[in-house]
Amino acid sequence: MQRIALVGAGFIGTVHAANLAAHPGVQFDLVYDVDEHRAGDVARRHGAVAVTDVEQIYDPDRVDAVLVASSTDTHAEHLRRAADAGVAVLCEKPIDRELDRAADTVAYVRARQVPAMMAFNRRFDRDYAELKATVDSGAVGEVALIQLTSRGPELPPLDYLRVSGGQMRDQAVHFFDLARWISGADVVAVFATGSALAEPRIAEFGDTDIAAVTLRLATGALVQIDTSRRTGYGYDERIEVLGSNGMVEAHRHRAGAVIRYTIGRAIEKGMHPGWFERIKPTYAATLDHFVDALDTGEPPSPSLDDGLRAQAIAEAAARSLTSGRSEPVQYPGA
Amino acid sequence: MQRIALVGAGFIGTVHAANLAAHPGVQFDLVYDVDEHRAGDVARRHGAVAVTDVEQIYDPDRVDAVLVASSTDTHAEHLRRAADAGVAVLCEKPIDRELDRAADTVAYVRARQVPAMMAFNRRFDRDYAELKATVDSGAVGEVALIQLTSRGPELPPLDYLRVSGGQMRDQAVHFFDLARWISGADVVAVFATGSALAEPRIAEFGDTDIAAVTLRLATGALVQIDTSRRTGYGYDERIEVLGSNGMVEAHRHRAGAVIRYTIGRAIEKGMHPGWFERIKPTYAATLDHFVDALDTGEPPSPSLDDGLRAQAIAEAAARSLTSGRSEPVQYPGA
Amino acid sequence: MQRIALVGAGFIGTVHAANLAAHPGVQFDLVYDVDEHRAGDVARRHGAVAVTDVEQIYDPDRVDAVLVASSTDTHAEHLRRAADAGVAVLCEKPIDRELDRAADTVAYVRARQVPAMMAFNRRFDRDYAELKATVDSGAVGEVALIQLTSRGPELPPLDYLRVSGGQMRDQAVHFFDLARWISGADVVAVFATGSALAEPRIAEFGDTDIAAVTLRLATGALVQIDTSRRTGYGYDERIEVLGSNGMVEAHRHRAGAVIRYTIGRAIEKGMHPGWFERIKPTYAATLDHFVDALDTGEPPSPSLDDGLRAQAIAEAAARSLTSGRSEPVQYPGA
């Protein structure tokens, strides 16, 4: 039984809380949030205790691990606290908005040797995991090209976008991680181009709402990512891997199985309305993996270093957006 | 908040227990089972109390409703107890193996006016509910033909089959209910023919493991049901409704979204391995409806009478299996 | 090179004419029709000659085979003429409206040993041929249940229906043949029930426009056929074969590959508008097989006997429509 505390009781925090409470291998006792009310609500719903002093969380006598789902600017601090306390940590992305500070944090945690895992939950999507297993089995041969589609239904509020770090760091970063993970190869160069078509005002702070990104892998294989903030038809994700002797895809999901036939038309169910409906089961699966790793003593994966590398790709992509050329990826400390 | 007690802590009882515990509008305090151990296990898992005296369940000061998931031969008794105690009841099918006794039970409960609902959970399947709404909207015109497929992956044990009441009463009865519900019309005649192909020994006690059933509705519309105990490829359900100006189907489910392409072939995910993976979400949805009905004071649906009518169709189907002719359906008390 | 003459220059005659003209192994010189104009038009389009005396067709010095696509009541006569002349014959169904006369005709042709083939063209549908090959390979085990759907888009004119022989003999007969062919087993009993929902007036002459038919095979396997004269959404055919360890289906065709996604909906292409768009390629494939058989000296298949047997099933189905019971199939001469 792993005693896991929760840091952060916002929307994603409540999702994690429900999974912690329902997990048969987890004892979920403590919740912390800067907003005491939010922490208290979450604690009450699941029979846990809300603590007001963050030190109570990082108490190795009471907790084995911490799940960090607090606001982005506090991730690095909580990672360091966990390292200092010698408790394991499962952390939402990113490690830190600044790549250098993120790299320092990873080095700090690594030196203290606590088990640490990035919550890149899409790796634990049932279909993506099967796609990855298919690629690893050699059934499609050597990876030649990966296509990733990541499209959100509606533009987030302008206030959010202004501080989000931009489409590459905020939205595409999950798919940079998927590209590395699926191919098992590092990214050597990135080309990105984008536009502000849904909301021209975001161009004022240098952001895009639609972008086409091309990654070149060390093997010579290529990756195409298309990413959009606004579809008009719901949330849309898909992955396709072309190999040297076959192809495998995880196709877009439909939100139901009903088809109506009329003259000339078959009207089927469309996409899920939002990202949460689509990827909700991945949160529990991510937690499962983390708990299994703690139980067996295996290092959990993806590691903080994976988080750092995805972030380094996002930095190169952001540079390419303005340079108009393929940019080399520089991995910190590599 | 509805205080709902659980009667029966077998496999389906544990499914109901988890849903009762997770439902925000339900207070789940009491569990009863003839096997005290089973009751205790379920109670412990969800912070409820196992009672050993069934009278403690039927106490209107402590419970508002009872969910009956005990063995088939005790359903009628629990329905009567609930009626006597004046508590609402959600009951697994059938009411009673004997149609006459079932009819008496329904009359008994009706006279005491407690809210009572049959747990025909397939009505609450997301896709079937949408299919029904499409039919009701008039989008496909008047119902002309319904096709229902119900195929289990593997033959249940012979010992179970021997006491199951036969394929019509045990397996097809859910689909007899769906046919009535979707069409909004009663069944006037049934033709059924079947074989024992997977297990010839079940022919010795007059049962079938594969059957083709044809229902004729009062409107002249037709229903085809194919039902099999053993597929060799997993659990398979589908429904198709042909109307006077269109068609709507709830197609078979696939257990994932990954496709591998090789020379000449696209290898996709197949069916769910068993019925439970396929219809698991319907149990929570059935409970939702029951709680909503209690909250609003509306009569819950499907009613016990719906249960009785599905059973009457099963009786006629069983007669047809041996008579070789279309048999009229006699509804008790109608 | 086979010299094949065409008898009948109506709509299907023109389809056959184009295929005869395009076939590299066929010399297409002669056309006959009771309507000289129609014969002349077809002949001109393909560089053939229209003959006015039917005797000129049955001249073994000029023709090796005759393709009979004339009106139903003349099929038997042309079959006998071909037999007398010693030329091969490919004949549209039925052999004769009356089963006894059909049986006499088959015996007559058989005695004279000319190669003769029924144009049950659905056997040559690309998908159905692959489905049959899959069944024959044993990949789904022993056949347990076959589902056949046959639905036309619009009710034919009442004047046609009045002389068509009824839905069993006119529409379902193709699917009776498919059931025998796919299963490799003969039909021992038939239950059929139907209604006149699209056009109540056809009930006056004992016909149906929607019917559910159940066949029992000699092996104990079952066949369900649903057949409708009017769908409101185009032409719809599909086949599904459940075996003892798997299932194979030839799914309904869509008329295109374009999907539009909007909020909650994916709007796809529907069915083909009519039967001809769906099964057009089967005519050329049927002719291919006939020509191959003539070239190699193998007996062409399906035989006239296959035609007779499908017709005998239709007779039993028609009896069942009024008797309300499962009717045994009596094969003439068997």
Next chain:
Amino acid sequence: MQRIALVGAGFIGTVHAANLAAHPGVQFDLVYDVDEHRAGDVARRHGAVAVTDVEQIYDPDRVDAVLVASSTDTHAEHLRRAADAGVAVLCEKPIDRELDRAADTVAYVRARQVPAMMAFNRRFDRDYAELKATVDSGAVGEVALIQLTSRGPELPPLDYLRVSGGQMRDQAVHFFDLARWISGADVVAVFATGSALAEPRIAEFGDTDIAAVTLRLATGALVQIDTSRRTGYGYDERIEVLGSNGMVEAHRHRAGAVIRYTIGRAIEKGMHPGWFERIKPTYAATLDHFVDALDTGEPPSPSLDDGLRAQAIAEAAARSLTSGRSEPVQYPGA
């Protein structure tokens, strides 16, 4: 009736010949090829005459139009001959391997005002035409992103690739045209990156066998093209258009409709083996459009200028492959 002569009797010439012969609005009398035997074979098969002197083709007393399907290096010459003779022309791509010479040729033909059309046959694919109509209808809003997939089954012979002009000019050019046509916008910049993964030797002459291309349109919309010479699973094409309020796709084709279900798997038909099986019907549809244009006097489309513009994009793409940056597209004469 348009009298159309054929220039070129290679593989594609024979496809065009069959379509010319079968077209009810075309009189197909003359064939020319540098190889008299090939011309003779084609002529014989369709009742036409093979001419040995190319001048006989460009005789306005005998022909209204010429279909040019000869070897690439002779296209420009035949376009000029047609212009001189005042006969219309339907020409396979490209106009000329050299963009400047191609531009001169277009100017030459334009000055003489003969109807001239590029045989970009994918515009006439049934699904692509419907996708284009959907976009034009406004049903998905303003075009934001187009995804095009173009993947051949097997690497062509090295000798062919050496003189093909490279993957951008030879394979991707069709999709550059589709991007312009679907969006109705011109391409302003191109980024391309590629590798020689299937056949490293082609890197020696600067070619790629897999490439990812990103186009930026004048509207700010983006286009992603992935193109591969070798899939290992057959021929694969698809198009997806994301608009400001919806999406439309023309999905990949399957070569049949049969599905076999086994434990955990649904084994479906895969892709067509080669490009010809997939796009065969587009040749007849292209000819239809050309003949319609001649009949009505409307200018046929796509024009030679469309051919020139697709070629200019290919030139920029080829430059980008080596420069590693987004290259502006320079349209000749624009």
